Each structure stands twice: as structure tokens, then as C-alpha cells.
Amino acid sequence: MVSPGLRRFLGLLLLVLGTGVVGFLLGRAWAPHVPAPVPHIPPVEDGNAVDTTTRPVRLFFAGPSADKLQEEERTIPRTASFVQEAKRAVEELIKGPQNGLNPTIPPGVKLRQLYVDGRGIAYVDFTRNLQTTHPGGSGGELLTIYSIVDTLTANFDEIQRVKILVEGSEILTLAGHIDARHPFKPRYSLERIR
Amino acid sequence: MRRLFVILTAMVGIVLLPKFAWAGEIEVLFEGRVKVLKTELVNGREYVPLVQVAQVTRGKILRDGLQVKEVTFRLVEDQAGVIVGDTTFLLSAPPVKRRGIFWVPIEFLLRALEARYGEGWVYWNKATRVVWLGKEQYNLRMLRHHAYTDYTRIVIGALKPLSFRLDEESKARLSLRIEGGVLSPMLSDTIRINDGLIESVEPAQEQGEAVLRIHRDAFGGLTRAFALSNPDRIVVDLYRAKAGTAGVSPRPQPVDPTERRGSAPRAVPVHLAIRTIAIDAGHGGRDTGALGRKGLKEKEVVLDIALRLRRLIQERLGIRVVMTRTEDVFVPLEERTAIANRAKADFFISVHVNAAPKSRARGFETYFLSEKASDSVARASAIRENLPVDLGGLRPTEQEALKAILWDMANTLYLKESSELAQILLRELDKILKVDNRGVKSAPFFVLMGANMPAVLAEVAFISNAKEERKLKGEAYKDRVAEALYTGVARFKARYERRLGLSPSPLPGRSAEAAER
Numbered sequence: 074m075v076s077p078g079l080r081r082f083l084g085l086l087l088l089v090l091g092t093g094v095v096g097f098l099l100g101r102a103w104a105p106h107v108p109a110p111v112p113h114i115p116p117v118e119d120g121n122a123v124d125t126t127t128r129p130v131r132l133f134f135a136g137p138s139a140d141k142l143q144e145e146e147r148t149i150p151r152t153a154s155f156v157q158e159a160k161r162a163v164e165e166l167i168k169g170p171q172n173g174l175n176p177t178i179p180p181g182v183k184l185r186q187l188y189v190d191g192r193g194i195a196y197v198d199f200t201r202n203l204q205t206t207h208p209g210g211s212g213g214e215l216l217t218i219y220s221i222v223d224t225l226t227a228n229f230d231e232i233q234r235v236k237i238l239v240e241g242s243e244i245l246t247l248a249g250h251i252d253a254r255h256p257f258k259p260r261y262s263l264e265r266i267r
Numbered sequence: 268m269r270r271l272f273v274i275l276t277a278m279v280g281i282v283l284l285p286k287f288a289w290a291g292e293i294e295v296l297f298e299g300r301v302k303v304l305k306t307e308l309v310n311g312r313e314y315v316p317l318v319q320v321a322q323v324t325r326g327k328i329l330r331d332g333l334q335v336k337e338v339t340f341r342l343v344e345d346q347a348g349v350i351v352g353d354t355t356f357l358l359s360a361p362p363v364k365r366r367g368i369f370w371v372p373i374e375f376l377l378r379a380l381e382a383r384y385g386e387g388w389v390y391w392n393k394a395t396r397v398v399w400l401g402k403e404q405y406n407l408r409m410l411r412h413h414a415y416t417d418y419t420r421i422v423i424g425a426l427k428p429l430s431f432r433l434d435e436e437s438k439a440r441l442s443l444r445i446e447g448g449v450l451s452p453m454l455s456d457t458i459r460i461n462d463g464l465i466e467s468v469e470p471a472q473e474q475g476e477a478v479l480r481i482h483r484d485a486f487g488g489l490t491r492a493f494a495l496s497n498p499d500r501i502v503v504d505l506y507r508a509k510a511g512t513a514g515v516s517p518r519p520q521p522v523d524p525t526e527r528r529g530s531a532p533r534a535v536p537v538h539l540a541i542r543t544i545a546i547d548a549g550h551g552g553r554d555t556g557a558l559g560r561k562g563l564k565e566k567e568v569v570l571d572i573a574l575r576l577r578r579l580i581q582e583r584l585g586i587r588v589v590m591t592r593t594e595d596v597f598v599p600l601e602e603r604t605a606i607a608n609r610a611k612a613d614f615f616i617s618v619h620v621n622a623a624p625k626s627r628a629r630g631f632e633t634y635f636l637s638e639k640a641s642d643s644v645a646r647a648s649a650i651r652e653n654l655p656v657d658l659g660g661l662r663p664t665e666q667e668a669l670k671a672i673l674w675d676m677a678n679t680l681y682l683k684e685s686s687e688l689a690q691i692l693l694r695e696l697d698k699i700l701k702v703d704n705r706g707v708k709s710a711p712f713f714v715l716m717g718a719n720m721p722a723v724l725a726e727v728a729f730i731s732n733a734k735e736e737r738k739l740k741g742e743a744y745k746d747r748v749a750e751a752l753y754t755g756v757a758r759f760k761a762r763y764e765r766r767l768g769l770s771p772s773p774l775p776g777r778s779a780e781a782a783e784r
């Protein structure tokens with residue numbers, strides 16, 4: 074006796090096979106794919122005019138209709154450690170935009186700690202109010218997450234992925250929607266996929 | 268021993284006693300007066316006390332029922348059949364007794380009013396919850412439809428034989444003109460069918476006739492219209508373009524190989540049809556979700572919409588709906604898909620409203636799980652636990668490898684279907700709501716992980732937008748959202764089943780006319 078669940082599952086498998094679907098396994102040509110433009114850091118030019126005490130960073134804030142992130146460039150002090158600079162970049166992100174974009178992190182949230190492991194994962198630890206004062210909504214949540222992730226990965230070659238922590242601990246989600254148990258890869262476009 | 272039996276019976280009796288809960292009010296306008304009836308919910312259905320039915324019908328309460336003019340309604344507690352004279356009609360739910368008084372479902376009220384004032388004169392507007400007596404008697408009382416494999420049947424119930432004509436106005440539009448037809452107020456709105464063949468039926472009352480405009484979304488095909496009697500009704504059959512004659516069109520090849528070996532192509536594996544839909548109302552309990560500026564809570568709005576959607580699906584598609592919550596309670600995210608998996612739901616729809624800070628963002632968007640997320644370790648392990656395949660006889664490493672492959676294949680299919688469902692829902696929201704269409708997107712949604720079925724999440728409006736928050740407070744907008752989601756569900760279901768060649772077909776060996784009853 075075969076259970077209906079199994080029969081149904083096998084039916085689905087057969088459907089997969091029956092519809093000519095080696096392609097599914099190999100190519101997944103149908104799969105949604107958001108092309109991620111390769112971030113680049115403006116090259117530091119030789120010459121006396123170059124300011125070696127500061128560096129530019131690209132901060133990612135919410136666009137006016139909250140459907141994509143847009144960049145704002147800002148200057149932060151150069152330090153001996155990129156981790157210090159990464160911290161500063163997140164703090165600038167928390168301060169919010171200056172040129173008409175919308176903030177992605179609720180006011181009052183503080184960065185507790187930021188460290189980067191040997192695999193290029195940045196652990197970014199915020200105070201509890203990142204969760205408790207977050208306005209919610211999948212859209213708002215995605216903007217918060219990827220503004221942090223993109224800001225770090227776009228400016229620091231050493232960081233490839235970002236894991237968001239709250240009060241030192243792993244979180245399931247920030248506002249009830251997006252799985253935050255795993256480090257996020259950057260996603261430079263939150264635009265619709267079709 | 269006997270006493271124990273009595274006690275046990277009494278205990279069972281207590282458990283089985285119907286629970287009453289306040290439901291609402293119905294206004295009955297009769298003979299220049301207004302009478303407000305208070306209704307109560309009993310086991311999820313709306314009831315009125317028989318005493319109040321007697322008042323508005325000027326009827327006489329009997330020991331076992333009600334007499335209105337010379338019509339006697341005989342009621343039996345807990346039996347849905349009501350004996351009227353020498354016939355019986357079936358209520359949607361049985362009468363119940365409270366403190367010795369009968370309570371009846373509201374359609375009984377309509378029946379009793381018809382006994383007093385005549386059938387066709389009693390009007391009931393569900394939306395405004397008003398019953399009134401019409402100035403003009405209607406003779407077209409209802410419309411129902413059913414999709415068969417190669418045709419859709421529309422049936423119009425009438426109160427007397429009427430002559431009619433079916434005109435093909437264009438490839439996409441037919442009109443059924445019923446001479447002397449008067450539409451019941453229940454037939455004033457466009458009826459959305461969206462079964463892949465018929466899009467909608469639009470009733471219109473015109474001078475001396477009733478017109479039903481039938482909008483097709485699959486062009487061409489034979490049509491026929493005929494009348495049946497006892498009760499009087501008009502039947503319209505619309506065939507798919509390829510299907511030439513009734514019921515003998517070639518069927519799509521079934522997928523199950525056992526079917527191919529067998530000789531009867533119609534023995535379709537029914538368990539592949541869509542039977543159960545899981546609806547997840549986002550957040551709940553201590554998880555409020557997003558907040559509107561005027562204080563409207565996401566958890567309340569989405570539950571309201573989800574319940575409306577459930578009703579539409581149950582009423583119009585007649586299939587099972589599993590809810591992850593039906594009240595304001597906290598349900599952990601992983602429990603939500605577990606509920607759907609346990610119920611063997613065929614697909615999963617999570618309903619949310621959106622928010623974005625300091626933004627005028629408005630409109631709707633739909634999401635499905637991104638491929639990246641489905642590849643994640645968490646998903647893989649969730650899936651292995653859910654995988655309904657026993658691979659006994661293989662070494663554990665082989666089992667793992669095979670399971671991973673099977674799971675990958677199933678998921679690839681789910682992902683494809685999920686993106687299709689997201690697309691269909693978006694299109695329907697776009698048709699009904701006049702706000703920004705923000706597109707289909709994909710992201711690693713916690714609530715969609717571990718779903719052993721296609722799964723999508725719909726953000727139907729922005730609660731952070733003052734205007735949308737206002738709209739979400741009213742009934743009409745929530746109805747429209749539910750209607751759009753329903754239409755998407757119906758479309759996806761029809762498409763899915765058509766693709767598998769699974770649409771229900773008339774019973775073999777019976778004529779189409781016979782099958783109609």
C-alpha cells in the first residue's frame with residue numbers, strides 16, 4: 074500500500090521527468106536571477122592631491138518608492154583597520170541619508186559590535202530596538218537587511234557575506250519575514266524580477 | 268452501571284451542545300416596517316430564533332415548527348431536512364434548540380417569508396444584510412457553473428419557462444437574452460468564473476429581457492443552450508475551441524505511466540488534483556506585524572482578508588481550506604508550513620500587508636522563495652524530514668544522496684509553480700486594484716521554507732501609507748483584495764489541473780443533461 078502523499082510526490086517526480094526536465098537539474102534556466110553588478114571601489118590615484126586621511130564610502134538607502142536601494146556617497150576617516158572603517162560605515166548608515174533618500178534603520182538603533190571572520194563573513198551586532206522598533210513589512214525588512222549587507226560588501230573587499238545579530242545573538246527574522254539565520258550575500262537590486 | 272451510562276450520555280450531551288455566539292443583525296423591511304433580527308453563530312453558521320421568523324411572517328409557532336398562511340414547516344432538532352407539506356427541503360445546517368426554542372439558519376427566514384409573500388418577491392442582500400419585499404417579481408433566481416474537461420456549463424435557475432436566445436457577439440463575447448427575464452437582486456454583480464475557458468458572466472436587466480454577457484478567455488468552440496424543467500432552468504454549454512462534439516474530445520496524455528499501460532485513459536489519478544489550499548494569515552498574537560499611522564494592525568487586517576479568501580474558495584471552488592490561524596494567536600513561522608504539510612495542502616498562500624518607513628510607497632507585490640534560499644542548508648534538512656519517501660535497502664550515504672536529488676527535483680518543480688502562482692496572483696491584484704503593481708519578487712522568506720508544496724507570499728497593500736490604511740479599514744477594499752486572490756487561486760487551480768489533464772468530466776454513461784441535476 075502506497076500512501077497518497079508518496080503517490081502524489083512520485084506523481085510530481087514523474088511529471089518532472091515526463092516534461093523533459095534534465096534542464097531543470099542542470100541549467101535551471103527558468104530560475105529567477107538577479108544579476109548583481111560587481112561593486113567597485115573608486116581607485117585611489119597617485120599624486121599629491123589624494124587625501125589619504127579619509128576615504129569615500131557608498132551607503133545604500135531606500136529609494137523614494139521603497140522598491141530599491143540607492144547609493145549616497147559619504148566620506149569617513151581612514152584608519153589602520155578595515156573593520157573600524159566598516160563599523161563607521163554602518164554608523165553612517167544608521168544616521169540616515171542626507172540627500173533625500175529614505176532611512177532603512179529605525180532611529181535610536183546602535184551598532185554594538187562588528188567583526189569579520191576568516192571566511193569573509195561580517196557579523197554585525199545591533200541593539201534590540203532594531204527588531205522592536207522596526208516598522209515591519211516584507212518590503213521594509215528587505216530594505217533594512219540589504220542596505221546593511223550591500224553597504225558592507227560594496228565597500229570592503231574583505232567582506233563577502235553579512236550575518237545580522239541582535240544583542241549578540243542569532244535572530245530568526247528581523248521583522249517576521251526574511252530568514253536571518255544565515256549570512257546574506259549582497260543583492261544590489263531589489264527590483265522586481267519580472 | 269446504568270447510572271454511569273446516563274452520566275456518560277449527559278457528558279457527551281454537554282460536549283455536543285451547540286455553542287452560540289453573537290453574529291450580527293439582519294434588517295427585514297416588511298409592510299412599511301423595519302424589524303431588526305439579532306442573529307447568532309452556531310457552529311460557524313448564522314442562525315435566527317424561530318420566534319422572530321414568526322413575527323416577520325405573521326406565522327404561528329407550532330410545537331414542531333412554524334405555520335405561515337397554509338404552509339406548515341415541520342422542524343426536527345439536528346436534522347437539516349424541513350418538511351413542507353408533502354415535500355422536504357434541505358437547510359444548509361440543521362435547526363438547533365436553545366432553552367426549548369428553535370433556532371434556524373437564515374435561509375429558513377427567506378423561505379418562510381416566501382411562504383407569506385410569494386416566491387420571487389423576497390430579496391436578500393448579503394452585503395447590506397437587508398431583507399425586503401420587492402415591487403417586481405423576479406423570475407431568474409440563481410446562476411451556477413461547473414468546469415468539465417472540455418466545456419464549461421452555466422446553469423440559470425428560473426421560476427417559470429422562459430424563451431431565450433444565445434448570440435455570439437464576438438469571439439470573446441456571447442450573450443444570452445432571456446425574454447421577459449427579471450433578474451433576482453442576487454444576480455446583479457458580475458460573476459467571475461475564471462476557469463481558463465470562461466472569464467466572467469455579466470448580468471444586465473434590460474427593457475423586457477434579461478441579458479447575461481458571457482466573456483470567454485479561450486476563444487472559439489461550440490456552444491449550445493437548452494432548457495430543462497422541474498425546476499425550470501436554462502443551460503449553456505461552452506466548449507473549448509478544439510473540442511468538436513460533446514464529451515468525445517481527445518484528452519491530454521496523463522502523466523502517470525501506469526495510466527499509459529492501462530487501456531482506459533480516463534482513469535486519472537485523482538490525488539493529483541488540487542484538493543486542499545493552505546492560507547496563512549501573517550503574524551498574530553504578540554507579533555503585531557506592521558502598524559499603520561492610525562494604529563491599524565497588520566495581524567488584524569491580514570486575518571480578515573484571509574478569512575474572506577477562505578470563504579470565497581470554499582463557496583465557489585468547494586475545496587478544503589486549511590488556515591494556519593483563524594484568530595489572534597501567535598503561531599511560530601515554522602509551524603505554519605508544518606500545518607500545511609500535515610494537511611497535505613496543494614499550495615500555500617501567506618497574506619501580509621507591507622510597510623516602508625518615511626515613504627509614500629503603496630500597492631501590492633508577490634513573493635516566492637528565491638533559489639538561493641532553497642539551496643540553503645536549513646531548507647535541505649527541513650526537506651529531508653518531510654520527504655515522504657522510504658529508501659529502505661540503501662546505505663545511509665546513498666539514501667542521503669538520493670534524497671537530496673529527489674528533493675532538489677521536487678523543489679525545482681515547486682519553485683517553478685510558486686513563481687507561476689506569484690505571477691498569477693499579481694496579475695489578478697493588478698486587474699482589481701488601481702494602485703501600484705510592484706511586481707513579483709523573490710527572497711528568502713522564513714515562512715515559505717520547509718513547505719512541501721508551491722508557496723507564495725502576497726503583500727497586498729501598504730499599511731504605512733495613510734490612504735491605503737484608510738482603505739484597509741473598510742470592508743470594500745478587503746473584499747476586493749480577497750476577490751483578486753480568489754481569482755488567482757481559481758486560475759492557478761484550473762491551469763494546474765488542465766495541464767495534468769485532470770479537470771473533472773461528466774460521469775460516463777450519462778447524458779450531459781442527466782448529469783446536470
Ligand SMILES: [Zn+2]
Pocket residue numbers: 210211249250549550556557565619620
Ligand atoms: Zn507581514
